Amino acid sequence: xxxxxxxxxxxxxxxxxxxxxxxxxxxxxxxxxxxxxxxxxxxxxxxxxxxxxxxxxxxxxxxxxxxxxxxxxxxxxxxxxxxxxxxxxxxxxxxxxxxxxxxxxxxxxxxxxxxxxxxxxxxxxxxxxxxxxxxxxxxxxxxxxxxxxxxxxxxxxxxxxxxxxxxxxxxxxxxxxxxxxxxxxxxxxxxxxxxxxxxxxxxxxxxxxxxxxxxxxxxxxxxxxxxxxxxxxxxxxxxxxxxxxxxxxxxxxxxxxxxxxxxxxxxxxxxxxxxxxx
Numbered sequence: 001x002x003x004x005x006x007x008x009x010x011x012x013x014x015x016x017x018x019x020x021x022x023x024x025x026x027x028x029x030x031x032x033x034x035x036x037x038x039x040x041x042x043x044x045x046x047x048x049x050x051x052x053x054x055x056x057x058x059x060x061x062x063x064x065x066x067x068x069x070x071x072x073x074x075x076x077x078x079x080x081x082x083x084x085x086x087x088x089x090x091x092x093x094x095x096x097x098x099x100x101x102x103x104x105x106x107x108x109x110x111x112x113x114x115x116x117x118x119x120x121x122x123x124x125x126x127x128x129x130x131x132x133x134x135x136x137x138x139x140x141x142x143x144x145x146x147x148x149x150x151x152x153x154x155x156x157x158x159x160x161x162x163x164x165x166x167x168x169x170x171x172x173x174x175x176x177x178x179x180x181x182x183x184x185x186x187x188x189x190x191x192x193x194x195x196x197x198x199x200x201x202x203x204x205x206x207x208x209x210x211x212x213x214x215x216x217x218x219x220x221x222x223x224x225x226x227x228x229x230x231x232x233x234x235x236x237x238x239x240x241x242x243x244x245x246x247x248x249x250x251x252x253x254x255x256x257x258x259x260x261x262x263x264x265x266x267x268x269x270x271x272x273x274x275x276x277x278x
Contacts, residue, residue: 144186187246
């Protein structure tokens with residue numbers, strides 16, 4: 001048995017946003033290594049499709065912005081299993097556009113899903129995880145945009161910085177307990193999130209089309225993200241940055257010189273604006 005299979009075999013795992021993209025890849029990776037997976041998604045049909053692809057999985061409709069629904073789901077899982085070994089707070093949405101073009105409703109939508117969705121997962125599951133016997137782990141999906149400044153994505157960037165901050169605070173609080181924390185920070189990944197990203201401002205449709213093309217050509221596979229985070233959970237790492245070459249370099253430059261990163265990001269934004277105007 002491999003090291004991963006030895007760790008994940010017979011574990012009970014919950015994955016939000018499991019119906020597609022990174023969540024789907026994580027669910028597959030968990031199942032392939034012997035875990036029982038609870039696949040949740042706001043789109044129940046996509047969750048059922050993924051669960052049907054796995055060896056030992058169940059599908060649940062779950063809107064992570066609904067705290068009561070999250071609490072009821074946690075109670076149901078614990079009634080059936082008596083424990084949750086791995087909680088992947090993964091569900092998220094995308095947004096792109098200048099701050100000046102962003103509506104207040106956009107800010108609320110992004111924050112409710114990307115931040116409060118994680119908060120609701122923690123609030124519902126953590127008290128139960130702390131009471132159960134044996135170690136468990138919470139994995140919160142942030143983004144490379146949670147550690148690197150990204151122009152034209154302020155609401156998304158703010159939400160993912162919030163996930164990084166709350167996760168670091170949570171990890172410090174849980175030190176010495178049976179619950180560990182890992183922060184997942186993916187970069188450009190070839191998933192459908194860019195197709196569903198809410199774009200604002202001039203040439204939004206053109207920019208979205210170009211972004212979809214870019215993600216398809218340059219984006220890493222969600223399977224790579226799943227492999228990296230499952231490995232880093234086993235190793236007990238606080239941060240999982242993936243692909244390391246892309247996100248790791250940007251994170252290093254941001255920590256080395258925030259001013260330099262501002263110049264790089266401005267130059268990148270100018271390139272994008274030039275391309276969008278063609």
